[in-house]
Every structure is written in structure tokens, then in C-alpha cells.
Amino acid sequence: MILSVDGIEFSYNGRPVLRDIKFSVNRGEVLSILGNNGAGKTTLLRCINRILKPKRGTVLIDGNDLFSLSSREIARRVGYAAQRHEGGRITVFDAVLLGRKPHIGWEASEKDLEIVREVLASLSLEDLSLRYLDELSGGELQRVIIARALAQEPRVLLLDEPTSSLDLKNQYEVMKIVKDAAEERRIAVVLVMHDLNLALRFADRFLFLKDGTIYDCGGLEVMTPENISAVYGISVAVEKLGDIPVVVPL
Amino acid sequence: MDQGTAENIYHGYLKYTGRKILIILLTFLLSVVLGVYAVNAGSADLSPAQVLLTLLGEGDERLNVIIWNIRLPRIAAAFIAGIGLSVAGCVMQNLLQNPLASPSTLGVSQGAAFGAAVAIIALGAGSLQSTSADAVVINSPYLVSAAAFMGAMLTTITVLMLARLRGVTPEAMILAGVAVGSLFSAATVVLQYFASDVQVASLVFWTFGDIGRASWGEIKIMAFVVGIFFLYFMANRWNYNAVDGGEETAKSLGVNVERIRILGMFGASLITAVIVSFLGIISFIGLLGPQIMRRLLGGDHRFLIPASAVMGGFLLLASDTIARTIIAPVVLPVGAVTSFMGAPLFLYLLTRGNSRR
Numbered sequence: 001m002i003l004s005v006d007g008i009e010f011s012y013n014g015r016p017v018l019r020d021i022k023f024s025v026n027r028g029e030v031l032s033i034l035g036n037n038g039a040g041k042t043t044l045l046r047c048i049n050r051i052l053k054p055k056r057g058t059v060l061i062d063g064n065d066l067f068s069l070s071s072r073e074i075a076r077r078v079g080y081a082a083q084r085h086e087g088g089r090i091t092v093f094d095a096v097l098l099g100r101k102p103h104i105g106w107e108a109s110e111k112d113l114e115i116v117r118e119v120l121a122s123l124s125l126e127d128l129s130l131r132y133l134d135e136l137s138g139g140e141l142q143r144v145i146i147a148r149a150l151a152q153e154p155r156v157l158l159l160d161e162p163t164s165s166l167d168l169k170n171q172y173e174v175m176k177i178v179k180d181a182a183e184e185r186r187i188a189v190v191l192v193m194h195d196l197n198l199a200l201r202f203a204d205r206f207l208f209l210k211d212g213t214i215y216d217c218g219g220l221e222v223m224t225p226e227n228i229s230a231v232y233g234i235s236v237a238v239e240k241l242g243d244i245p246v247v248v249p250l
Numbered sequence: 251m252d253q254g255t256a257e258n259i260y261h262g263y264l265k266y267t268g269r270k271i272l273i274i275l276l277t278f279l280l281s282v283v284l285g286v287y288a289v290n291a292g293s294a295d296l297s298p299a300q301v302l303l304t305l306l307g308e309g310d311e312r313l314n315v316i317i318w319n320i321r322l323p324r325i326a327a328a329f330i331a332g333i334g335l336s337v338a339g340c341v342m343q344n345l346l347q348n349p350l351a352s353p354s355t356l357g358v359s360q361g362a363a364f365g366a367a368v369a370i371i372a373l374g375a376g377s378l379q380s381t382s383a384d385a386v387v388i389n390s391p392y393l394v395s396a397a398a399f400m401g402a403m404l405t406t407i408t409v410l411m412l413a414r415l416r417g418v419t420p421e422a423m424i425l426a427g428v429a430v431g432s433l434f435s436a437a438t439v440v441l442q443y444f445a446s447d448v449q450v451a452s453l454v455f456w457t458f459g460d461i462g463r464a465s466w467g468e469i470k471i472m473a474f475v476v477g478i479f480f481l482y483f484m485a486n487r488w489n490y491n492a493v494d495g496g497e498e499t500a501k502s503l504g505v506n507v508e509r510i511r512i513l514g515m516f517g518a519s520l521i522t523a524v525i526v527s528f529l530g531i532i533s534f535i536g537l538l539g540p541q542i543m544r545r546l547l548g549g550d551h552r553f554l555i556p557a558s559a560v561m562g563g564f565l566l567l568a569s570d571t572i573a574r575t576i577i578a579p580v581v582l583p584v585g586a587v588t589s590f591m592g593a594p595l596f597l598y599l600l601t602r603g604n605s606r607r
Contacts, residue, residue: 051501075504082498086347089549090494093263098495101488102504107552117259129259130266132548148495152503 002027002188003156008047008057010040017043019213021057025156025188025205030179032193032203035231039209041192042083045158048190049078061155075102079149083160083192085141087134092125092144095133099151119147122184123177139170143177150181157181159191163198171195175202196228196247220245270553273546274560281329281564288325288571289317292578319465327464327472328570328584329563331525332535334476336562338518339536340543340555341483344490345511345518346420352536353522355424356515357405357431359533362526363457364434364441365401369394370452371445391463394456395527402523405430410512418508423515458583459532461570468528475524479517480559486510487551494549532585534592535562535569541599 001024008021018040025031033041046052048059050066059066061077069077079099088095096119100112120126123143133141142162149157159178163171179202182189193199199206206222208215208231215231216222228236228247235250290301294316304313335353342351353359373393405427412426413419442450464472483490489510492500500507525532539562540554547553566584569591573582 046498049502051498070504071501071506072504075502078502080499080502082496082502084496085499086494086496088494089544090491091263091266091548091550093259093266094491094548094550095495098488098491098503101492104488106485113260113263120259126259130262148499149502158502 001025002062003048003190004060005048006058006060008044008054008059010043010047010052010054012043017212018047018054021047021214023207023214023217025190027186027188028183029204030182030189030191030202031205031207032191032199033207033209034193034196034199035209035215036233040212041209042160044209045080045160045190045192048156049080049158050074051080072102075152077154078156078158079152079154080158081142081145081149081160081162083164085145087136087141089132089134091130091132092136092147093120093129095144096120096125096147096151099148102152115153116151119151122181123147123150138165139167139173142166142170142174146174146177146181150185155187157187157189159189161192161194164194171198172201178202196223200245200247223247267553270547270550270557274553274557277557277560277564281560281567284564284567284571285325285329288567288574289321291571291575292316292321320462323464323466323469324461324570324574325567327469327529328461328567330469330472330476331461331464331529331532332539332563332566333480333559334472334521334525334562335532335535335566336539336558337476337480337483337555338521339562340540340551340558341490341514341518342536343540344493344551345514346423347493348420348424349541350537351424352533353519353526354431354533356409356427356519357434358402358519358522359526359531360431360434360438361405362398362402362523363453363531364438365397365399365404365527366394366456367438367441367453368401369397370456371441371449373397374449395468398527399523401434402519402526405434406516406519406523410515414512418511423511457531457585459526459530459585459588460581461529461566461573461584462581463530464528472524472528476521479521480555482517483514483555486514487555490514490551490555491549494551530583530585532566532588534588534596535566538562538588538592538596538599539565541596545599 004024006022008018010018021044033044035041043052047054050071066074093116096116097108097112100108100115104112120129123146125143125147128136128140133144136144146162162178163174166174175198178189200223205219207217208227210231216227223238225236225238237248237250239246239248290296290298296316300309300313301317303309304317309317339352342355343349408430409423409426413422416422442453489505492503492505493507497507540558543554543557543561547557569587570584573584573587576582
């Protein structure tokens with residue numbers, strides 16, 4: 001068990017947003033957080049890496065209490081790709097190098113450059129390494145953002161809607177990258193996702209969030225029409241197309 | 251991964267960063283050349299040989315005064331003030347995530363002008379001068395400088411405290427800056443309304459930035475403050491890069507965004523306050539220096555901060571040299587020259603801008 005979240009509670013201006021959140025993720029596993037807009041999905045992600053400070057609850061990574069660590073130490077363990085990120089006039093190489101920030105003292109070392117090089121190569125971004133971010137397509141930019149989070153050498157990778165603004169091909173490519181990264185690097189991935197079919201295809205486990213609390217959490221067995229209908233408020237059928245499970249709204 | 255590609259990425263990147271260093275060095279070299287020209291240019295006709303002799307300590311009394319007390323301090327002051335204003339602008343643009351952020355965005359210049367107005371009008375620090383060289387003179391320049399500095403810092407602290415109340419977001423800072431800035435402008439206008447013609451003239455004269463006001467003592471203070479905060483900004487260059495990636499990204503990289511924003515804005519304001527209170531208001535350097543270099547080198551603050559510094563120094567030195575020589579022996583206020591050159595250049599940069607900022 002690499003990530004374990006227990007009893008997280010978060011309120012915003014006195015209004016409870018998250019209650020009694022408890023789950024854990026294993027090495028090499030992808031967990032998808034599912035739920036309606038406003039269910040608290042993004043808030044939950046931000047509580048895990050302490051961008052937001054939960055009222056109570058613990059987050060353990062490899063058995064260490066995350067909340068006793070400094071923000072720099074947290075950044076060495078948890079990588080995060082926000083939903084919105086700025087393009088800006090820096091090169092792909094520099095953007096990924098920024099992921100080394102939590103490890104860098106005064107200036108980037110050979111080792112930092114080497115790690116950037118390795119991450120760029122593993123995400124097939126070598127050819128873009130000297131392009132400016134504001135010249136990239138949406139899919140390329142998303143890959144760079146994930147590359148930056150991987151350059152942090154995190155134990156846990158948090159992704160907030162990594163595919164939301166991408167076309168079909170890029171959605172599958174980005175999710176493939178994420179899945180491979182989880183397996184090859186033996187890290188835990190927690191992502192927020194709206195596309196249930198994409199989640200079914202690439203996630204190992206699913207966490208339904210409803211009104212700020214966990215409705216159900218588990219493997220493929222929790223992806224039932226009943227659960228999905230209850231959480232999203234729309235009736236669906238879950239069928240198999242060949243080997244591939246698909247969710248179809250009725 | 252095959253070794254050839256890996257080497258290529260690495261060398262490509264080193265070549266790319268090397269090119270940035272080259273541009274910074276070239277700009278610096280250009281400034282040195284300009285500095286040499288500026289020592290030789292001026293209303294007293296001196297030959298380069300005379301200048302060289304004086305610099306080597308072989309000049310006569312008259313030459314010593316012209317070179318060591320008039321021209322060299324002027325060049326040093328222009329270069330240092332240019333560095334300070336440009337670096338301050340660079341950091342403000344990053345921390346407020348706004349390409350138009352400059353000392354006037356936070357009301358620093360307006361605060362300084364108000365301070366000067368209080369000194370000149372209420373405390374009687376300005377009056378008419380009988381010689382024709384300058385119509386007005388500031389009787390007690392130190393009083394005006396001190397008051398301007400206090401005005402500038404008062405604005406800065408007010409804006410930063412207001413921003414803290416509402417959360418340290420760029421929007422909160424810009425709104426607070428605009429509000430406090432207009433308040434001080436209004437107060438200055440009210441003061442002017444009750445002032446005599448001479449006092450108003452003195453204030454207007456003070457408001458025009460003029461590099462010639464600085465002597466070695468003031469230059470040392472400026473150099474000290476600019477130097478300290480330049481080092482502070484450089485130490486935070488990775489943090490500023492992270493902020494450029496978006497506030498959330500920066501936080502996820504372990505950056506305390508609020509803290510570096512407050513401290514950075516304070517440093518940038520302090521630099522500006524010192525320069526403005528000694529030299530008067532000099533606009534556009536804080537916008538132009540960073541914007542030119544951002545287009546040439548990109549937004550990586552490891553290089554952008556030093557690049558903005560040399561470009562700012564170069565621009566202000568060039569502006570001042572033009573101000574001194576274009577209709578010599580009349581010396582134009584350098585603030586007018588920077589605005590005259592800056593506004594069109596800025597528009598040009600905007601129209602052919604190859605980036606969103």
C-alpha cells in the first residue's frame with residue numbers, strides 16, 4: 001500500500017465539502033474518482049497534496065504522515081497536474097525541468113537534466129524539447145504537464161481531468177501514458193475523470209463521490225448501472241462490447 | 251533510449267541556454283560601449299584622449315570635475331537605476347501574472363509623487379532659482395527624497411496589507427494598487443490646488459525623472475538596494491518559474507506562493523521607491539526591459555532576471571545619453587525621453603508579439 005487516505009474532512013467557509021473520506025491505492029494502480037460536478041472531486045485531490053488543508057484526517061505515503069512534512073518534501077512525493085495550466089513562453093525541456101524544483105538547491109544538476117531527458121524520452125517528447133509551450137497542441141501540452149509531474153519522481157501522481165480538453169486519439173494516448181507510468185514506475189495514480197468509458201478502460205479501481213462523501217469504492221464490480229445511476233442521476237446500461245465494458249446512458 | 255538521441259537533447263538544450271547567455275553578454279557589452287560613448291559626449295567638448303587621461307588620474311582640475319563629478323555619476327546612476335526598475339518590473343509582471351504590471355500598477359510612483367508634493371508644498375522644500383539654467387530648484391533635496399520614499403513605501407504597505415485581507419491574489423493586489431494609487435493622485439491634486447505657482451512648478455520639475463540629481467552618495471544607496479534585491483530575486487528564480495506555470499502548479503511544486511508574492515512585491519516596490527525618490531519618476535523602463543528580453547529569451551527567470559537587468563541599464567543609459575545630446579546644451583528630462591521612445595517601441599512589440607505575454 002503506497003497511498004492511504006483516512007478520515008479526510010474539509011469545509012469551505014463553514015460548509016462541509018468532504019466528509020469521512022477513506023481509501024487506499026496500491027503500487028502501480030490507477031484509481032479514478034468519479035462523480036458529478038461539485039461533488040468534491042478536485043477538492044479531494046487538493047487535500048491529498050495539501051494545496052488545501054483538510055480539517056481532519058490523515059494521508060500516509062509509504063507509511064509516512066504527509067501532513068508532518070514540509071511543502072517541499074510533499075512535492076518530492078506527490079506530483080500534481082492541475083486542471084488548468086498556463087502555456088507560457090518556456091521550452092518543453094524547461095517546463096519538465098521545473099518538475100525537479102523540489103529537488104533542486106541552487107541550480108539544476110547533471111542528475112536533474114538526466115531525469116528530464118529520461119522522462120521526455122519515455123513520453124516521446126524528445127522532438128519537442130526545444131519548442132515553446134505556447135506553440136504546442138492541447139495533447140502535446142497535456143503530455144508535457146504529465147512529464148513535469150513525473151520528473152518530480154513522485155510516489156503518488158494526482159491528475160485533475162487529464163483528458164478533458166483532448167480529442168479522442170489524444171485522450172487514449174494520454175491515458176495510455178498514465179497507465180504505463182503507473183506500472184513501470186510502480187507509483188500510485190489518482191485521477192479525476194468525467195468520461196466513464198475512459199475510466200473503465202484504464203483505471204484499476206473506482207471511487208464514486210457523491211455530495212462530498214464516498215458512495216462506493218472498489219474494482220470493476222462497483223461499476224454497476226445501479227451505482228452509476230445513483231451517483232449521476234441518470235439511468236445507464238453497462239454492457240460488454242467484445243471484451244470491453246462500456247457505459248451507455250439510456 | 252538510444253544514446254544518440256539522448257546526446258542530441260542534451261546538446262540542443264545546452265546550445266539553447268548558451269545562446270541566452272550570449273545575448274545577455276552582448277547586451278552588457280553594448281552597454282559598456284554606450285557608457286564609453288556617454289563619457290565622451292556632453293556639452294563640454296572633450297577629446298577622447300582627455301577623457302582617458304582623466305580616468306587614469308592624469309587630468310587637470312576642470313576635467314576631473316566634469317568627468318568624475320558630472321559624467322561618471324550620471325552614467326553609473328542611469329545604469330543602476332535602469333537595472334533596478336527593469337528587474338522590479340520583471341518580478342512584478344511574474345508575481346501579478348500581468349504583462350502590464352509596473353511600479354505604477356501598485357501606486358508606488360503616485361505615492362512617491364504625493365510624498366514629494368507634501369515636502370515641496372506643505373514643508374516648503376522648493377522655490378524659484380535666479381539662474382536661467384533651471385527655472386526652479388529644490389532647496390532641500392534630501393527632505394523631498396525622504397518624503398517621496400515614505401510616500402512610496404506607505405502606498406506599498408497599504409496595498410500589501412489590503413491584499414492580505416482578501417487573499418494574496420494578483421487581482422486583489424492590482425485592484426488595491428489602482429485604488430490606493432488614485433487616492434494618492436487625488437491628494438496630490440488637492441495639495442497642488444492650494445499651492446503657489448512656484449511650488450507647483452517645483453513639483454512638476456521634481457516629477458520629471460532626472461538622472462543628474464544623483465551624486466555618488468545616492469548612487470551607493472541605490473546600488474546597495476538594487477544589489478541586495480537582485481540577489482534575492484535570483485535566489486527565487488525557480489519559484490518565479492513555478493508561478494508562471496499557474497498558482498496551483500506552483501503550490502504542488504512546494505512553492506509558498508503567497509509568501510514569495512508579498513516579499514517579491516515588497517522588494518520590487520522598495521527598489522522603485524529608492525530610485526524614484528532620488529531621481530523622480532521614470533516610466534516604461536520597467537515594462538520595456540523585461541518585455542524585450544522575454545521576447546528574445548523566453549520566460550525562464552534563470553535568464554530573464556539578469557537579461558532584464560542589463561537591458562534596463564542599457565535602455566536608461568541610452569535614454570539619458572539622448573536626453574543630454576539631442577538638443578545640447580539643453581538637457582531634457584529623461585522621463586520624457588523614456589516615454590517618447592518607450593511608448594512606440596512598446597506598441598511595436600505588442601503588434602508583432604509572438605507570445606501571449
